[in-house]
Amino acid sequence: MQSNYIAIGEDVGAISLQGKQVYRVKTNKLIELSEFAYETWETIKTNSNSFNEILQQSLLDNQGELQITVNNLLKQGVIIDLNNSFDELLSKYSIVPKGMAGKETEDGYLLIALRNHDPIDVTIIPFLIWQLAHPFVPIVDVLNAVKTKVNIDQVELYTELIEWIPLLIVSEVISLKPLI
Structure with missing residues (x-):
């Protein structure tokens, strides 16, 4: 692989x-x-x-x-x-949300970086990941919180995470950091 x-x-x-x-x-x-x-x-x-x-x-x-x-x-x-290192990512890292939420769009929500980036249009799952993220909360707990808000199975949620995390990092609306 x-x-x-x-x-x-x-x-x-x-x-x-x-x-x-x-x-x-x-x-x-x-x-x-x-x-x-x-x-x-x-x-x-x-x-x-x-x-x-x-x-x-x-x-x-x-x-x-x-x-x-x-x-x-x-x-x-x-x-x-x-x-x-996917399991390690879930348990030993946190998402640090940056920027701010913009308006609701046809497909979801706009997230806006504080630097000079164009706003990024995201669907509900990455928006909730961004919204519920905290620097001291493991990613797995954020995903569990997302699951309580939206009817989504674990595999689909992990697929969304893998798809969106790199794009959210590039767009500078999140960063990842190790827990303690």
């Missing part, structure tokens, strides 16, 4: 330390990344990619160096492989 990476945490920015740029990502703590590691994390954040897709977008010709970087990002906890 091919990997499907998603980014964890939020971009804090870059600082110059001893003449060298260091990039920081905030999960439960600040993680310092090299420029290339940060660019890889940002690529995953904006595209939610498989390793081959990341390699195609990378400026590197060296697949080995990219694989080392991806492995380091996994170890640092700033990305996870959704295909290999």
Whole structure:
């Protein structure tokens, strides 16, 4: 099965330390990344990619160096492989809602990021996930709350989660963070 990476945490920015740029990502703590590691994390954040897709977008010709970087990002906890860590995602991570809800639309609701993004039109399930999410509540508890509000079976709910989480991250209306 091919990997499907998603980014964890939020971009804090870059600082110059001893003449060298260091990039920081905030999960439960600040993680310092090299420029290339940060660019890889940002690529995953904006595209939610498989390793081959990341390699195609990378400026590197060296697949080995990219694989080392991806492995380091996994170890640092700033990305996870959704295909290999779904149960862990549900129990050990939370959704941090960002932005605000806009008006109701024909298909659902608009979610609006606080940065310069176009509003994202979502159906009721991702809207409820966003609305019920909290930084200190595991994703599985958010999904259980969604199930109490909408008649949906677990498989369909998980499918919606897998489909929408990357898009909501890219649209900057949520981020994911590890619990404690």
